[in-house]
Amino acid sequence: MASYEDILENLSEGLIAVDIDGRVTVFNQSAEKMAGVSRSLVIGKALKDAFRRDERLVEMLTKTLKEGRLFAEYEEKLHRRLGGTLPVGITTSQVFDPDGNVAGASALIKDLSGIKSLEAGSLRKERLAYIGTFAANLAHEIKNPLSGIRGAAQLLAKKVKDESLSDYMNVIMKEADRLNLILNDMLDFARPARLDKKPLNIHKVLDSVVLLLKDGLPPDAFVRAYDPSIPDVDGDEGQLTQVFLNLVKNAKEALDKNGEIRLTTRIITEFHLVEEGSATGKMVSVEVQDNGCGIREEDLEKIFTPFFTTKPKGSGLGMAITLKIIKEHNGLLKIDSAPGEGTTVTVLLPIAER
Ligand SMILES: Nc1ncnc2c1ncn2[C@@H]1O[C@H](COP(=O)(O)OP(=O)(O)OP(=O)(O)O)[C@@H](O)[C@H]1O
Numbered sequence: 347m348a349s350y351e352d353i354l355e356n357l358s359e360g361l362i363a364v365d366i367d368g369r370v371t372v373f374n375q376s377a378e379k380m381a382g383v384s385r386s387l388v389i390g391k392a393l394k395d396a397f398r399r400d401e402r403l404v405e406m407l408t409k410t411l412k413e414g415r416l417f418a419e420y421e422e423k424l425h426r427r428l429g430g431t432l433p434v435g436i437t438t439s440q441v442f443d444p445d446g447n448v449a450g451a452s453a454l455i456k457d458l459s460g461i462k463s464l465e466a467g468s469l470r471k472e473r474l475a476y477i478g479t480f481a482a483n484l485a486h487e488i489k490n491p492l493s494g495i496r497g498a499a500q501l502l503a504k505k506v507k508d509e510s511l512s513d514y515m516n517v518i519m520k521e522a523d524r525l526n527l528i529l530n531d532m533l534d535f536a537r538p539a540r541l542d543k544k545p546l547n548i549h550k551v552l553d554s555v556v557l558l559l560k561d562g563l564p565p566d567a568f569v570r571a572y573d574p575s576i577p578d579v580d581g582d583e584g585q586l587t588q589v590f591l592n593l594v595k596n597a598k599e600a601l602d603k604n605g606e607i608r609l610t611t612r613i614i615t616e617f618h619l620v621e622e623g624s625a626t627g628k629m630v631s632v633e634v635q636d637n638g639c640g641i642r643e644e645d646l647e648k649i650f651t652p653f654f655t656t657k658p659k660g661s662g663l664g665m666a667i668t669l670k671i672i673k674e675h676n677g678l679l680k681i682d683s684a685p686g687e688g689t690t691v692t693v694l695l696p697i698a699e700r
């Protein structure tokens with residue numbers, strides 16, 4: 347006969363249980379999938395620390411535990427660690443010990459996204475593909491006249507003797523160059539990738555990124571916590587350099603004077619969230635952590651949308667391109683951020699076959 351544990355583990359509903367002190371004791375596989383969080387991060391933690399962003403869930407479980415109030419199929423939104431929310435129904439109950447004393451509380455969490463969101467998902471994908479082609483064509487159309495404008499300005503700058511006028515020419519050229527960079531990013535994003543994957547030492551990639559971006563920061567701003575024993579990843583060097591350039595650049599832009607960027611590598615073995623299309627088992631994890639301004643909660647789900655930016659000179663393509671490249675590597679990206687405290691972006695990449 348199946349043990350209780352096996353039954354709980356294989357339940358299609360998520361199950362969260364807390365003990366009398368409000369510490370998480372059970373967090374089954376479905377709960378992991380819904381919240382996008384590995385149980386190792388929540389078991390043993392106080393409820394309110396484990397689910398910082400799900401205040402309603404914490405409140406319900408606490409009320410059930412302390413006051414015996416029960417909730418049935420209560421509709422709520424569960425925050426996913428990756429960003430975004432999941433519509434769920436929450437049912438709570440008290441847990442009693444054999445003597446009839448309250449020993450804890452549990453919440454059964456039902457995924458209500460169902461077929462509707464599946465439909466919305468594929469529609470969204472089609473729309474994104476359409477926008478991609480559209481953006482690529484548009485970028486292409488703009489590039490030619492733009493290089494004409496730049497060329498003409500350059501010519502004029504040479505001919506015009508008046509210095510105050512040649513300053514304006516320089517502005518035209520500089521802005522044309524900036525536009526051109528954005529257009530190249532757009533084309534990168536829209537183009538299907540041709541990956542050249544090889545076994546790759548990720549520390550080499552990170553070191554080259556640090557070298558490129560260390561200007562303007564104090565010498566000890568970068569902390570490298572590398573695990574020297576990690577295996578090679580299966581990746582395209584150019585594309586992965588792009589990924590970490592984008593992430594470290596964002597971290598750098600988020601910092602103030604005494605900021606620190608910490609790069610941590612490790613091998614993840616207990617990672618058992620199996621997401622659609624991703625590799626399972628062992629992966630290399632690279633964390634890019636900053637103690638900068640952080641990301642507001644309402645922005646967290648927008649940062650992967652092309653052109654979403656909070657920076658005056660940002661193009662808002664960095665994270666969109668980053669996520670695309672990581673997906674093409676069958677990797678995963680997780681982001682954790684608290685305004686005023688900082689941001690940690692974790693990239694998981696498959697290990698190269700020997
Ligand atoms: N480490 C971080 N700390 C704080 N905010 C961040 C961080 N990473 C991303 N963001 C937020 O996400 C937004 C989108 O990031 P993204 O890299 O896509 O574009 P960008 O940095 O604004 O412009 P670009 O990268 O194209 O120059 C940023 O404008 C910023 O608000």
Ligand SMILES: [Mg+2]
Pocket residue numbers: 592595596664665
């Ligand atoms: Mg950026």
